[in-house]
Amino acid sequence: MFKPIRFIPDDTKIKFMFWSRYGYFASGLACLASLLLFVFVGLNYGVDFKGGTVFVIRTEQPANLDELRSKVNSLGFGDAELQDFGGSGHEVLIRLPTIEGGEDVQRTVQDKVKQVLGAGIEYLSIDVVGPKVSGEYAQQGIVAMLVAIIGILIYIWFRFEWQFAIATVMSLLHDIMLSIGFFVLIRLEFNLQIIAALLTIVGYSLNDTVVVFDRVREYLRKYKQMPLADLIDFSINSVLPRTLLTSVTTLLALFALYIFGGEVLKGFTLAMIWGVIIATYSSIFSAASLLAILGVNRDAIQIQPSGSKVEKKTAAARP
Template sequence: MFKPIRFIPDDTKIKFMLLSRYGYFASGVACLAAILLFVFVGLNYGVDFKGGTVFVIRTEQVANLDELRGKINGLGFGDAELQEFGTGGHEVLIRLPAIEGGEDVQRVVQDKVKQVLGAGVEYLSIDVVGPKVSGELAQQSIMAVLIAIIGILIYIWFRFEWQFAIATVMSLLHDVLLTVGFFCLIGIDFNLQIIAAILTIVGYSLNDTVVVFDRIREYLRKYKQLPLADLIDVSINSVLPRTLLTAVTTLLALIALYIFGGEVLKGFTLAMIWGIFVATYSSIFSAASLLALLGVNRDAIQIQPSGSKAAAARP
């Protein structure tokens, strides 16, 4: 019989609450830097939010995205976004950023693109995304993130208690803010794919946080006299193997996707890779330490029915 490999010991005794004071400082500095980057540098908004011209084309041969991108970028109209559209590799979606000058300039852009792509290309559609449409997309994207966070607040409030809900939402806002600051820093196009990545990061971070909180609530019933800070340390240590192994396996898949997934997916996967680091950090240091600051009503925890143990919380 082979013994299972333990990359992380089951009996770790890391003093997370003692380290959390440094975590507060690091998170505060990082959040402040993210806000300053957003205010003074800003996001590099993509076509989805700035407007521009969108082509859908069909090629006779299987499309070579790198070759097409090189031809279009050579026109000097800005960085083009290309992705395969449909199946078979013959249909391509091309996004070009908006250029000032009205309809006449947009018509020139379209003519130049057609000229550089040459014969053998069928244009299935050509659409101009105006500032009004892109503005609506930006508003809807912000609303999607806010609605998700508000829904999480309500769910955690009913699932646990208000202290758990506040700690969870503050941790999620921390993750979103650091992700936005990261994209301000690196300057990659911020588009709807990144919004999708942020919502995915919120879900991942929530899952990690709920696992920790479920174990804390379980131990609040089990160790009634243990000080809250020590109980949180025991809880985090007990789920640490599960948390880190989940993060590592997810990162392996994302790194492979970043390397082999093509240019179109690089922004999404980069956001997810950064988000996994941030979400893992926040679930260990931010959420639980905020709960320690807010305190919990042990009497309310004790009178709740035990129910079934959270299987997902076991390492």
């Protein structure tokens, strides 16, 4: 019979609580840097949040961005932003700022852009978002994020204890702050796709954290006298293979999507790749170790009846 492949040993004894003190320092600096970047540099808001008109065109010959930019700017509609879109050199994204005046003016803008660019241009898509709609998008995105975090706080509070809920929310805020700092640093266009990516990251991070917390709660019932720091180390080590293998397989799928999914999905996929890495880090080094700072009321953890599966499982696993 073939033995299963073990990429990660089942009996690791890594001192996560010892290393977490350095993790807090690194995370604190990274969160501060993210906050400064957000305040002084700002996100690269897409048309979904600042409004405007976006053209995606395809040229017969390799596109000359400087020439196209000069033509569009000659119309006097503001500074146009142009970038290669498909990687082939023939597809270009053109972004124009919002022009006041309603639908008739927007239609005039589109007609004049088509006229100045001339023949031999295929228009793959034209999207128009007004300032009112973009403001509503921004408001709804913030509300969605806050509702998700509050819902998670209530869910964890009822399922575990308040210390677990606070640790989870702090870990999620850590993930969101580092993700936003990353978006500012690489100038990733912040649009509705990135909001969706952030909400997905929150869900992924929560899943990882709950797995660790379940194991902590199980061992709190089992090992009454074990110091909390040792118990947290034991809990994280016991779920480490599952956590890392889940993250690696998820990243493999995301990298494939980033490479072969096309330009439209690249922003979302890149945000997810970074989010999975940060969520894995925080679930191992931040969330559970925060319990040692907040303290856990062992008496509040319900004791399962004697002889249950939890009591019998891994009876000799105590380090």
